Amino acid sequence: xxxxxxxxxxxxxxxxxxxxxxxxxxxxxxxxxxxxxxxxxxxxxxxxxxxxxxxxxxxxxxxxxxxxxxxxxxxxxxxxxxxxxxxxxxxxxxxxxxxxxxxxxxxxxxxxxxxxxxxxxxxxxxxxxxxxxxxxxxxxxxxxxxxxxxxxxxxxxxxxxxxxxxxxxxxxxxxxxxxxxxxxxxxxxxxxxxxxxxxxxxxxxxxxxxxxxxxxxxxxxxxxxxxxxxxxxxxxxxxxxxxxxxxxxxxxxxxxxxxxxxxxxxxxxx
Numbered sequence: 001x002x003x004x005x006x007x008x009x010x011x012x013x014x015x016x017x018x019x020x021x022x023x024x025x026x027x028x029x030x031x032x033x034x035x036x037x038x039x040x041x042x043x044x045x046x047x048x049x050x051x052x053x054x055x056x057x058x059x060x061x062x063x064x065x066x067x068x069x070x071x072x073x074x075x076x077x078x079x080x081x082x083x084x085x086x087x088x089x090x091x092x093x094x095x096x097x098x099x100x101x102x103x104x105x106x107x108x109x110x111x112x113x114x115x116x117x118x119x120x121x122x123x124x125x126x127x128x129x130x131x132x133x134x135x136x137x138x139x140x141x142x143x144x145x146x147x148x149x150x151x152x153x154x155x156x157x158x159x160x161x162x163x164x165x166x167x168x169x170x171x172x173x174x175x176x177x178x179x180x181x182x183x184x185x186x187x188x189x190x191x192x193x194x195x196x197x198x199x200x201x202x203x204x205x206x207x208x209x210x211x212x213x214x215x216x217x218x219x220x221x222x223x224x225x226x227x228x229x230x231x232x233x234x235x236x237x238x239x240x241x242x243x244x245x246x247x248x249x250x251x252x253x254x255x256x257x258x259x260x261x262x263x264x265x266x267x268x269x270x
Contacts (some may be wrong), residue, residue, distance in 0.1 A: 014084045019058050020065035027052040029091050035100030039064035039183045046252050049260030062189010072192040075200040079108035083116045095267045097121045107202040110209050123216040124249045126228035129201035138222030151177040163220040164248020206235035213239040214266045218247025
C-alpha cells in the first residue's frame with residue numbers, strides 16, 4: 001500500500017541507493033522534485049497549503065540526508081530514479097512539481113516515463129542547453145562555495161541571485177539564508193548536480209510530452225528567464241503559461257499560498 005502519511009522522514013532504497021524521503025498528508029499523490037542543493041525542508045512553506053494531497057519530497061543524491069554517488073547522475077538517470085521511487089512507495093502514477101533543476105528532471109520524467117506522470121507543473125526552470133542564459137551576476141553566484149555555508153554572505157547574494165521579493169524583503173532574505181546554509185549539500189553532490197543540468201537539454205523532446213503541463217515563471221527571475229518558460233509552454237502540446245508579476249526564482253518561498261492555490265486548481269482539472 002502507498003505511504004499515505006508520515007510525520008518523520010524515512011529512507012527508501014532505490015536501485016541500491018538510499019534516499020531520504022518525506023511523505024506528508026493524505027489524498028492524491030504529488031511528487032516534489034527539488035532544485036540545486038535543495039532538501040525536503042525546502043517544501044515546508046508550501047506543504048501546509050496543499051491540503052488534500054499526499055506530498056512526496058526527497059533529498060536527491062548528495063543533498064540533505066541522501067549520500068552522494070561516486071559518479072555524476074545525468075538528468076535521464078535522475079528521472080528514472082524518481083520514477084522508481086514512486087514505484088517503491090507503492091504508487092502507479094503521480095502528479096509532479098519540478099522546481100528549478102527539478103524542472104529538468106520533471107520534463108525528462110514526463111517524456112521517458114509517461115505512465116508515471118498524470119499532470120505536471122514546472123516552476124522557475126528552463127530547457128538546459130538551448131535556453132536563454134540567466135543574468136551573468138546571478139549565474140556567477142551559483143559557483144560560490146562560500147554561499148553554501150555562510151548565511152551573511154548568502155544574504156548579500158540573494159537579491160542578485162534570486163530576484164523578486166528577495167530584492168526588498170530583508171526578513172525573508174534572512175530566513176532563506178539561514179535555512180539554505182543550515183543544510184548545505186555535500187560538495188561532491190552539489191558539483192554533480194551542476195554537471196547534470198549543464199550537460200543536458202530537454203528542448204528536442206518537449207513536443208513529445210503529452211501530459212497537461214503548467215509552466216510557471218517569475219518575470220524577475222535572474223536564473224531562469226521567463227522567455228524560456230514561454231518557449232516551453234508553446235512547444236509542449238498541452239502546455240500553458242503562468243507568469244508571476246514581480247516574482248523571482250524562489251516562488252515557493254516568496255508566495256507559497258498563491259502558488260499552492262494555482263497548482264491545486266491545475267491538478268484538480270479533469
